[in-house]
Amino acid sequence: VILATTAVLAACGGGSDDGASTSDSSADAPASDSKKKVRLAYVAAQANSVFKSIYDGVNEIAQKDGAVEIDRLDTGFDPTKQFSVMQDAIASGRYDGMIVVPLDAVGLVPQAEAAVAADIALVNVNSQFGDSFVTVDPQVEGQVGSVLQTIENIGTGQGELIIGACKDIDPCKVGWIAGDAKLPFEVYERKIREGLVAKHDNIELVTFLDGGAYLTEEGYKIAQDLLQAHPDVNVIATAGDQMGRGAELALKDIGRLDEIKITGEGSSKYGVKAVRDGRWYGTVTYAPLETGRVAADLAIRAARGEKLSVGVNPVEEAGFPQTFNQDNLKEFPADFAGEWDT
Amino acid sequence: MTALSLSPKKAGMAALRDYGIVLSCIALFIALCFASDAFFTQTNLLNILDQWSGVGIAACGITLVLIVSGFDLSIGAIFALGGVVAAKLAMSLGVAPGLLAGCVAGLAVGGINGGLVTLGRINPFIATLATGTMVGGVSLAISAGFLVTVDKDGFDVLGRGQLLGLRYSIWMLVASLVITGLILHRSRFGRYIYAVGGNPEAARLSGIRVGLVQGTTYAVAGLTAAVAGVIAASRVSTGQADAGGFNFLFDVYSAVIVGGTSVSGGEGAIWRTAVGVLLLAMIRNGFNLLGISTVYQSILLGAIILAAVSLDVWSRARTTAS
């Protein structure tokens, strides 16, 4: 794995300094002459802008390569549909590689295995195939790559933001707005987040509200109720920049935007700007573009015969810290503006 | 149902019959007053109305559809369409035309639904399932990136602005309730809706244009759903292809049916829908104010709905018997 990873690092040339190096490296990659045509399937929910940015990353590499075609297969947010989409895509025999955003960690494992068996270069992005939420490495035998932040990374990020936001506030009352607390990964993240926070006795988690649904609209409504029930909160922490934005609206309504700190997740364009403008404390960093680039690069090279099995954390890959907040702005490139729309 | 066409004696009886769900509502209200200090505050109550204005507005339209014994699965998609169209056109044509266009889009889809169900004689479930799916695709196509952010000022007035201390959204909700209420309980068209829903054959024999009546209710439902979507989009200055959807659909129907409007048609009332919306709104608000855990939320929600409705059923039974 070490070797492979370095190969990737080489391949994506530290990622953040654009894709130029990427294309070079894949150009003078061993089998450069064999510019075999490659057809990739990008299997994800289309109505989601994080997944769209990932696609943009994939597309960027494909364009540079020239000999790569991509089909976007939509799965909605329906795991069963994704199951059949994958199965059918495999059966169709059209694809050399497949980049998937799994909607169901374990439910899709059979299809992941089927893809491998049909020797399709399979890369999972954003979330994993398999029941371990703590490793970046591919969990399905023979899988080419896995590009994601583990729930450990995310949960830690969420925790650090809360801790940072509460720094020298005592007691610091925190209200949490979940996206959908029924989703397994949120459940796991919560464990990690609250584990971290528990170590700081100035912090008090006063309420945990579900139903943000990753929509600004819903986040707004929940924030309204949260502020009614707990007018004395110091921090509103959210599982997504969409809800963060909703919370901001709710605070604006009652003119308390400057009293109460907001944290989000995803380093969206809006979120990053809000942090830079000082309206939010921070947001957990995502790197969807980098995710797409790395995934595409792995899939393409594997499709052209390289033997790979790589796990990559795109945020590290891009050289970003785990969170983007008031206290670490400088550690990010000046032009870092977030990659997706809320 | 309509207390209006009843003699004093009957009105008394009806009142008693309809006691149930209102009672449940009041009971819950009192319970929440004690459970949380934050509940019975002006802000909170206004918040609730604001939050549920969209569901309430669409519920008015769906009430008509259900009474005429139709069904509309496309309102979730129409909700999204309304927002996306409004946002998109607000950017190109300007705010007012944009908002208007959003509503018109919904009206149009509703009209198509009506046409398919009446002229096409296609089962409403399928017809609206199909149009819903198609509309979803259209919203995606329009919004391309699935998110349309509007930076024109004035666009968010509808969703966030106030008039006499009340949000426009709330005024719209009140307006929808009053208008559909008058239509349903006072106008000829309302009577035709009940007649067509209760016994289409009888309606036809009485010279009522059954198809026209049904079709119109679908159009109204489409309009109300779109209005709800436009308000939502305006509130966050964003049109979004995945707004609304199942959850919206579910909230709307839950509200209407919990209120006591029958799915089998011919029976129902707007005030029932209003009560239904309030009931659900209070439950959810209560959960958030009390910060009840997800697990208990679902179990409690179910239990409360059952309790509320049983009371309704029970009181109705008591009055229709003897």
Added chain:
Amino acid sequence: MTALSLSPKKAGMAALRDYGIVLSCIALFIALCFASDAFFTQTNLLNILDQWSGVGIAACGITLVLIVSGFDLSIGAIFALGGVVAAKLAMSLGVAPGLLAGCVAGLAVGGINGGLVTLGRINPFIATLATGTMVGGVSLAISAGFLVTVDKDGFDVLGRGQLLGLRYSIWMLVASLVITGLILHRSRFGRYIYAVGGNPEAARLSGIRVGLVQGTTYAVAGLTAAVAGVIAASRVSTGQADAGGFNFLFDVYSAVIVGGTSVSGGEGAIWRTAVGVLLLAMIRNGFNLLGISTVYQSILLGAIILAAVSLDVWSRARTTAS
């Protein structure tokens, strides 16, 4: 509906009447054979059946519920419950008892639904909406929101094992269709279902236990939904509280209704449900094989459903009218 109870001449007529949806199905099949080489391959066809076995099995139960003019919104939640219970108990009690328990859990919830609707006289929409919500909470409670992974070998046989070259899931699907088909079209109970759905009062006067008949159909629906959930859990050796849900609910009802079983009760047939499932399955499969873009997918999906059903409506009209 039931071709089984028709005299030869009538059977011909019925065949003609029911031509429509079958024709649509065949047309689509042929179209797909030409459109994609991958379609008409053993693997792909078996894949389709495997993918849709869950929906198909639950659809059998829902067909009964609709014919008795009921409705069940809780099957999505029951699907999840079945999986979670099966997984949880498989770990503690062992594989076989686990799987069995999963199914029993569904049967139980279905029974409760039946009780609420018949004894409690609560509108089926609300009753099952409520139980669905509560069941969702229960599944969450059981699994604490985490995945319930089963490492006992043998657990995944049901979902992945084969018999005579066919997945068990497919065998289960066939079994459900045959059994419910026999019940509905050949057994006393089936007749009672049609009678109760068509005219409860007349059924009652004929000495039929109306409530019992209705209640039983809900129990069956609960069972079938749970079986589907258990198969799904077994396929991936994991129970998940967030499985099933709206999407499952939607697929099941789409299939049944597209098949041509009326939501207003008293009409319908199992073979119709089978055709409905096949139709949806082939459409989705076709999209995936041809890699059609989302926007066009949703629009096409809607269009095809409309076309298929219109043909059905049209051919039925042609035969009933003179």
Added chain:
Amino acid sequence: MFRGLSRSGALSTPREDRTSPRVELRAISKRFHGVSALADVSLEVTPGSVHGLVGENGAGKSTLMKITGGVIRPDSGDLLVDGAAVSYRSPRDALADGITIIAQEISLVPARSVIENVFLGTEPTRGGFVDTDKLHTRFLALCERVGFELDPTEQVRLLRLADQQKVEILRALARDASFIIMDEPTASLTTDEAQRLLATVRRLRDGGTSVVYVSHFLQEVLDIADTVTVLKDGQLVRTAPADGESQESLVRAMLGRPLASAFPPKRPPAETAPVVLECRGLARGHAVQDVSLTVRAGEILGLAGLIGSGRSEVARLIFGLDRAETGTVSVNGQPAHIRHARHAMNLGLRMVPESRKDQGLVMGRSSVENVTLAYLRDLSTGPLISLSRERSRASGVLSDLDVRGETSSAPVSTLSGGNQQKVVFAKALFQAPTLLIADEPTRGVDVGAKESIYKILVDLAAQGLAIVLISSDLEEVLGLAHRVAVMRNGRLVAEFPGDVADAEVMSAAFGTKAAR
């Protein structure tokens, strides 16, 4: 006077009308599933006249009238209104020409009030809203005119069949139509109400309205009609002036044969015959108060009374459809606690309910399935039904009652009204019961079929079946019953031997004279 007994109705003279026909039907044909319901039927209705239409069940009367009223469309033939050819797409079009129809099968909006149903589609409005005050005044005026009494605010579904039929009639009259089709309007009315309706019809005619009057009560038709048309098997037999016709001539034209004497001879049971049913002090609300009665094997007990007197309610109590507040029922000497129709049926009780549409039949299913519905246990091997056995046994019973136009696997909804009634009867007689409660068993049934049903009842009684016969047709009660019990306002007010004079029964029913 009670229906059926010859009426001294105002002698109707056909007025010399030279005016062109108000409505003319030319060579109308209609087929259902290839089965011919009407073949080349032509008909003229002159303004200001009453046109009688008679024929066997399934003769095509309703179909012809539905075509005239725009409810269904003919396959061929022309419909001329005031000399102009029209083709109606819906009743709405017909209404526009002043043509309205009282359908044979009552179709009202159950959950709405009487007044809403009556004025449905013709509501007066003020400022866009329905003018409820004007509605009330109009309603009262209308009831005044026709002589019906109805609570305008009552929900229609809470009304008894008879009252629902009144609402139907009022709805048609409320439209001030110039051409009214009445398809068996009095099928479930008692005589005095029927009389009031007939009076109204005469008034309408004299006011220049044309009325087509479809009925199986031939005397009624002869009384009211100026012209009578006879249909048989979808074909026109003849159209002739009413005063040239007699019941006998009409019957012969309808059946193609003369009718034997209406009622078979009575064969009262032996004094020693065992008591099959005994009720003591049955009571339920106002509907039924302290009703006690006994029926012996082989006895036909007639239950007479005005509409709403509680007869059906008594039947429902005995059959376990409603729970009696007090009172006991014993069957064959054994006290029986009947809580469900199933219990009643296990004890050998059967019932022909009052309303075939609401209580009798599952309209969407075949007549065979309807007939066997309650007996599937005996027709199945294991859980599965033996279809061949079912079909043969059911067809047997159906043909005994010669259900005409019977395509035994088509939905019963496609049978003619009378044939539907026969199917209900077949359902009750499928297995020889020990007690039969027949509530309005011959409603909407043609004379020929009535004859056969009477014969069946008498034969069954002769074989030792106990029968409770509820009927608003007193002639029927007197003609068949061995004993006649009379109900008034939920109480059993009198009991007479079978040969009682109708006047006595009437006065008991009306309470004009203390009975007994």
